[in-house]
Each structure stands twice: as C-alpha cells, then as structure tokens.
Amino acid sequence: MLKRFVLFGLFTVISHGVVAEDVPAIVSPESVGLSSSRLQNLDTLMESHIAEKKIGGANVLIARKGKIAYFKSFGLADDNKPMQRDTMFRVMSMTKPLTSVAIMLLYEQGKLLLSDPVSKYIPEFKNQKVLEMNADGKGYKLVPVKREVTVRDLLTHSSGLLYLFSNNYYHEPERKAVVDLYKQAGITDGFCRPDETIGDMVKRLARLPLFKQPGEVWEYSLSNDVLGYLVEVVSGQKFDDFVMQRIFVPLKMKDSYFFVPPEKQGRIAAVWKSDWHGSLLRVDDKPLIDADLWLCPQDAYATSGKYLTGGANVISTVYDYYRFAQMLLNQGELDGTRLLSRKTIELMTATNHIGNFDATFLHDHAWKFGLGFAIQQDRGHDVDSGDAGVFEWAGIYSTRFSIDPKEQKITIFMSQTTPFGLHFGLWDKLLVQSGSAIND
Amino acid sequence: MKTFFYGIVLFCVATMAQATGPRVTSALLTPAVNEIFALDFPAVLSSELADGGIAAALITAAFKAEQVESTLTVLPLKTMLAYYLNEENALGIAGYDLDLSAAELKNLIIVPVVSLKESYFYYRPKYETLTWTGNLADFKNFTIGVNKGESLTAYQKAGIKIEQDRLDARIKALIAGKIDVLRESDLTMKMALAKNFSDQQSAIVRLEPSTEDAIISVVFNKKNPKGAALAKQFQSGLTKLIASGQYNDIIKAHIGDLAMESYFVPVHR
Numbered sequence: 001m002l003k004r005f006v007l008f009g010l011f012t013v014i015s016h017g018v019v020a021e022d023v024p025a026i027v028s029p030e031s032v033g034l035s036s037s038r039l040q041n042l043d044t045l046m047e048s049h050i051a052e053k054k055i056g057g058a059n060v061l062i063a064r065k066g067k068i069a070y071f072k073s074f075g076l077a078d079d080n081k082p083m084q085r086d087t088m089f090r091v092m093s094m095t096k097p098l099t100s101v102a103i104m105l106l107y108e109q110g111k112l113l114l115s116d117p118v119s120k121y122i123p124e125f126k127n128q129k130v131l132e133m134n135a136d137g138k139g140y141k142l143v144p145v146k147r148e149v150t151v152r153d154l155l156t157h158s159s160g161l162l163y164l165f166s167n168n169y170y171h172e173p174e175r176k177a178v179v180d181l182y183k184q185a186g187i188t189d190g191f192c193r194p195d196e197t198i199g200d201m202v203k204r205l206a207r208l209p210l211f212k213q214p215g216e217v218w219e220y221s222l223s224n225d226v227l228g229y230l231v232e233v234v235s236g237q238k239f240d241d242f243v244m245q246r247i248f249v250p251l252k253m254k255d256s257y258f259f260v261p262p263e264k265q266g267r268i269a270a271v272w273k274s275d276w277h278g279s280l281l282r283v284d285d286k287p288l289i290d291a292d293l294w295l296c297p298q299d300a301y302a303t304s305g306k307y308l309t310g311g312a313n314v315i316s317t318v319y320d321y322y323r324f325a326q327m328l329l330n331q332g333e334l335d336g337t338r339l340l341s342r343k344t345i346e347l348m349t350a351t352n353h354i355g356n357f358d359a360t361f362l363h364d365h366a367w368k369f370g371l372g373f374a375i376q377q378d379r380g381h382d383v384d385s386g387d388a389g390v391f392e393w394a395g396i397y398s399t400r401f402s403i404d405p406k407e408q409k410i411t412i413f414m415s416q417t418t419p420f421g422l423h424f425g426l427w428d429k430l431l432v433q434s435g436s437a438i439n440d
Numbered sequence: 441m442k443t444f445f446y447g448i449v450l451f452c453v454a455t456m457a458q459a460t461g462p463r464v465t466s467a468l469l470t471p472a473v474n475e476i477f478a479l480d481f482p483a484v485l486s487s488e489l490a491d492g493g494i495a496a497a498l499i500t501a502a503f504k505a506e507q508v509e510s511t512l513t514v515l516p517l518k519t520m521l522a523y524y525l526n527e528e529n530a531l532g533i534a535g536y537d538l539d540l541s542a543a544e545l546k547n548l549i550i551v552p553v554v555s556l557k558e559s560y561f562y563y564r565p566k567y568e569t570l571t572w573t574g575n576l577a578d579f580k581n582f583t584i585g586v587n588k589g590e591s592l593t594a595y596q597k598a599g600i601k602i603e604q605d606r607l608d609a610r611i612k613a614l615i616a617g618k619i620d621v622l623r624e625s626d627l628t629m630k631m632a633l634a635k636n637f638s639d640q641q642s643a644i645v646r647l648e649p650s651t652e653d654a655i656i657s658v659v660f661n662k663k664n665p666k667g668a669a670l671a672k673q674f675q676s677g678l679t680k681l682i683a684s685g686q687y688n689d690i691i692k693a694h695i696g697d698l699a700m701e702s703y704f705v706p707v708h709r
Contacts (some may be wrong), residue, residue, distance in 0.1 A: 002655060126472075127472055141527065184516075184517050184588075185517050186516075186606055195608050199488075200488050203487045204480075205516050206515070207516055208517070208520075273524075
C-alpha cells in the first residue's frame with residue numbers, strides 16, 4: 001500500500017513537471033574540468049564561517065561550461081530552519097544587472113539609444129544643475145551641467161547622481177550638501193520601500209542638483225532607479241511587469257519577484273546581523289539604521305506596493321540568478337531562448353565605458369564598469385577575481401555573483417547578513433577557491 | 441573642372457564637419473527663457489502632473505496673454521527657491537507659504553494667481569465627531585500633520601504637536617491614528633483620496649470652517665533687471681485671462697465635474 005502511495009505521489013510530481021524543472025541537474029565537477037577535492041576547500045571555508053558565527057547560512061553555486069558542478073547549502077536560513085537550495089534572498093543591488101538587461105532589450109528594439117539624453121523621455125532631466133561648494137567652504141553654488149545625463153551615464157553610474165548612504169563612507173562637503181537636499185526632498189535609497197511611485201521620486205530627484213558633472217565621475221548611485229522608471233516610460237509597462245514578462249518568464253526564473261506571493265514567503269531567508277567576531281543576531285522587524293544607510297528586511301514580505309526600484313527590489317534564488325548569469329555568459333541566450341544578441345553582451349561587458357575612472361566601490365583601482373557590472377580590467381590590482389574580463393556585482397545583504405567568460409565559469413554566493421562591509425574577504429576567498437578548483 | 445572637383449570635396453568635408461561632434465553638449469541645452477522657479481504643491485503645481493497642474497497652466501497662460509515666453513521649473517524644496525532668488529537673482533519664484541523675510545519682501549512684487557480653500561481633516565473611526573471653531577487652541581495637545589516646509593510657529597504657540605510629511609504619508613498616519621488631524625487644501629485632499637485611498641473617502645471628514653486660504657502667487661524679483669517689467673506684464677496678462685473667462689476655463693478643465701466655488705476662493709488683487 002505504502003509503495004503504491006509513493007509511486008502515485010511520484011507520478012503526480014512528475015506529471016506536473018516539478019522534478020524535471022525545479023531540481024537543477026548537478027554534474028560531477030570533473031566532467032566540466034573542476035576538481036571535486038579542491039572544491040571541498042569551499043565546504044571548509046563556508047563551514048568555518050558558520051562555526052565562527054560570522055554568517056548564519058549561505059547558498060553557493062559554481063557552474064562551468066554551462067553545467068552546475070557545485071550547489072550547496074550551509075547553515076540556517078532562519079531560526080531552526082536549515083538553508084535550502086530553494087531559499088529566497090533579497091538580492092538588492094543584484095537587481096541592477098536585471099535592470100540593465102531590461103534597458104538593453106529596449107535598446108535592441110530600437111526604442112532608445114545609449115546616447116539619448118534622459119530628458120528625451122523624462123523631461124525633468126532637462127537643464128540640470130551641479131552643486132559646487134564655494135571657495136570659502138561656506139555655502140554652495142549651482143552651476144549648469146556641461147551636457148545632459150545620457151542613458152549610458154545611468155548604466156555606467158556616471159550620471160552625477162549619488163546614493164545617500166555613500167555619505168557614511170566618503171566625507172566631502174558637496175556630497176553632504178547634496179545628500180541633505182535629497183533628504184529634505186524625501187529622496188531615499190529605496191532600500192526601504194517608499195510609499196510613492198518610482199516615477200514621482202525620479203521626477204523629484206531630477207530637479208535636485210547633481211553631485212558631479214555627468215560623465216565626469218564614477219559614482220555608485222540611484223541611476224538604476226532612474227533606469228527602472230525609464231523602462232516604464234519607454235515600454236509603457238510597469239517595471240515589474242516588464243521584467244517578469246521579458247526576463248523572468250523567458251529565462252524560467254520561477255522564484256524571482258518584486259513582490260513574493262504569500263505561498264512562497266516561507267522560503268525567504270532571515271537577515272542576520274554579524275560583528276564578524278561571533279555575535280550573530282537574527283534581526284527583527286524594525287528597520288536597520290546606520291546613519292544614512294536605511295535597510296528594511298521586512299519589506300521582502302510586502303505583497304504589493306507602488307515603488308518599483310531598478311536598484312534593489314528583486315527577491316530571488318541562487319538557481320534563478322544562475323539562469324540569468326548563464327544567459328549573460330552564453331552571450332544572451334539560454335536553453336534556446338535568446339534575450340540579447342552577442343554584440344550587445346560584448347558592449348555591456350566592454351571595459352572602456354568609464355574612461356580613466358575606476359569602479360572602486362566593491363573592488364579596487366583598475367576595476368572598470370560596463371553597462372551594469374564591474375569588470376576586471378587586468379591582473380594588476382589587489383582584488384583579483386581570477387581573470388581579466390570577469391564581471392560581477394553584489395547585494396548589500398551579502399550576495400555576489402561573478403562570471404568568468406574565459407573559463408566559462410559562474411560563481412554565486414547568497415547570504416543575508418549585515419553589515420556588508422565585513423564580507424569582502426569571504427567573497428574574495430570564495431572566488432579564489434572557485435578559481436583554484438579549475439583542473440583542466 | 442579641377443576647381444569644380446575641389447569645390448565638391450571642400451563642400452563634402454565642410455558638410456561632414458558640421459554633421460559630426462558630440463551628441464549631447466552644452467550647445468544643445470535649451471536655455472530657459474524668463475524662468476520662474478516654483479515650489480511643488482500637490483494637485484495644482486507639481487511635476488507629478490502631466491501639465492504641471494492648474495497653477496502652472498494659469499501662470500503660463502498669463503505670460504502668453506502678453507506674448508511673453510516663460511519657463512516654469514517646479515522644484516521640490518523651498519531652500520532651492522531661496523537659493524535661486526537670493527544667490528542667482530532669479531526673475532521670480534512661485535508657490536504657497538514661501539517664508540519670505542521682511543528684508544526680502546522689500547525687493548519683491550507679489551502677484552497672487554490662485555487661492556484654494558484649505559481645511560483640517562480627521563478620521564471618523566478615531567473621532568465620532570470633532571469640532572473646531574476656527575481657533576487653533578481647539579487642537580491643543582493634538583498632533584497635526586502638515587506639509588514639509590510649512591511654517592510651524594502658530595502651532596507651537598497653541599501647544600500642538602506637529603508631524604511633517606508628504607500628503608500620502610500623512611493620510612496613512614491619520615488612518616493609523618498617529619496624527620489627530622491633518623491640514624491640506626480641499627482640492628489636493630479630494631484628488632489624493634480619489635487616487636490612492638478611494639476606500640477611505642467617506643471616513644475622512646473635513647472640518648468646518650475652512651482655515652486660511654492657500655494662495656499661490658508668483659513673486660517677482662525687483663533686483664533682477666527684468667523683474668519689475670515682467671511683473672507688470674504678468675499682472676496684465678492675468679487680468680486679461682480673468683476678463684476673457686479663460687482663467688475659469690483653465691480651472692474647469694482641470695477639475696472636471698467638481699464645483700469650482702467649493703475649492704477656490706476669488707483672488708483679491
């Protein structure tokens with residue numbers, strides 16, 4: 001009887017395609033030129049971080065040559081709840097590459113050009129001003145932009161916009177003055193979902209002074225939030241609908257959302273606060289506030305809302321994000337579905353978009369920025385991800401992905417731990433282990 | 441023949457030179473003509489509205505009536521208006537409750553454009569009935585929600601606690617019981633409730649009598665070389681608008697079926 005019940009259950013599962021589609025196939029590391037024994041170093045690395053209570057838990061995935069060779073869960077997703085492969089994570093700034101792809105889909109359709117001034121679509125960007133401190137350090141003046149912000153400036157974080165939380169790390173009077181104006185105008189970083197539409201925020205933001213002249217800075221910023229609204233203006237669709245229809249569905253990213261449906265919310269990982277010295281606390285429902293950095297982990301449980309940010313809103317799984325990353329590595333195609341052309345991916349991952357500026361926010365000098373990712377220019381700097389041409393980005397609750405085109409390798413790490421500044425070492429070591437496992 | 445050939449080459453080179461160059465340069469920026477910096481006032485003067493709202497339409501039309509080209513730039517912050525007025529000698533600013541000092545007023549010409557009825561609102565589930573006589577003392581120990589940047593002195597004198605926020609946030613606070621009453625123009629409130637809180641429209645009650653009117657004005661700067669002359673032209677244009685009936689037509693076009701007299705007060709000039 002029991003045997004028949006199990007067989008019936010199995011039939012039901014297979015007939016709904018759950019087994020076939022939801023459990024990713026994992027191949028032997030050796031079959032894709034990776035060493036199983038060397039990958040065990042990764043187990044040790046992760047387990048030690050959990051034993052030392054530096055992080056609560058994490059999922060790690062390594063794929064090579066289009067196949068997943070390593071996909072393991074470590075530690076806890078929540079109190080008394082082990083991490084699972086299908087645990088969902090607030091990927092935060094790993095939303096940004098999705099937004100870039102959304103823009104490039106419109107670009108390929110001929111709906112916009114990278115050289116277009118943003119004001120062509122959002123008129124509030126016309127005649128912007130840049131804040132410059134007076135020579136005596138007292139007060140400021142607003143000078144006209146030398147040229148308008150373009151779509152490409154937004155994609156490369158060269159727009160002159162900034163993030164409020166940057167004020168925690170970089171102490172410059174003009175930065176503080178702009179951040180103060182942002183605050184007075186009710187502009188936020190969008191990490192706590194404001195009660196307004198993204199369009200209303202962007203129009204207000206556009207009327208505030210820029211931090212630097214467009215094209216004369218690399219400054220990690222609210223540019224992707226503007227891009228999300230630009231997608232709405234150009235496509236005529238809500239940003240979340242566009243991403244769902246044009247990216248999540250074609251790539252079969254079935255666990256990726258702007259608003260997670262109630263039946264899946266039990267899979268969302270808790271956020272942990274770590275001092276990296278053994279104090280690890282599961283955070284409660286209150287916002288996490290550190291001066292100008294505001295985080296609201298609880299927002300992941302919202303089932304609807306008006307604010308759709310292209311900079312931080314998406315909740316996803318490691319496997320789903322792998323599918324997105326594999327599409328990028330495959331130069332725009334996955335499982336027979338082509339999202340973007342090879343030429344567009346080549347453009348997005350070119351290293352000369354920001355000229356002599358460096359994308360230092362997550363990395364180091366000589367890391368460059370393409371149209372949505374940081375790109376390793378060469379091997380001559382302290383933070384090394386294994387190859388020139390590697391492109392990657394991360395999220396503020398400690399998530400990171402890295403794509404190595406030369407080695408056909410993808411590495412994805414997802415945790416939910418704050419503050420993110422303590423995680424650079426772990427991320428970098430993880431990439432060293434991932435690279436060191438190459439054995440062909 | 442040779443001369444003709446060189447002529448053709450020269451022509452082509454010259455044409456090419458004209459056709460190339462940076463796509464987005466300062467040369468392509470359109471200079472703002474007769475720029476007035478306006479403070480965002482939801483529902484009637486706002487970048488969130490397709491044409492900037494009623495006040496924006498009236499200001500533009502008044503200038504147009506005098507064949508004066510103008511640019512209205514809506515800004516979210518009073519501090520930015522003050523900057524343009526005081527640091528850059530802007531032609532003018534526009535808005536409501538602009539906090540102008542006595543010293544500033546000496547150099548300004550104020551032209552009222554439109555006057556809106558403004559009231560206090562409460563949430564009926566919290567208070568079955570609430571009355572006020574028109575005196576702020578009635579709200580002693582209450583928490584009132586007002587717009588960001590609004591002058592607070594009168595409230596503080598009356599012993600009232602203040603929460604300043606954007607309108608949607610204040611309406612949510614009212615419903616959540618975090619504030620007791622909120623102050624807003626009747627029209628702005630009507631539009632905000634219809635747009636985002638349609639299920640709560642009947643529960644949010646307007647208090648009689650109305651409070652002071654919200655007068656949106658254009659304030660011309662006499663220190664700007666064109667300020668005084670344009671103030672005169674603007675006033676003349678506005679008079680023409682009113683006389684021709686275009687003034688009322690613009691308002692009616694924006695408010696649809698709503699009764700104009702319920703939301704607007706005639707502007708005294």
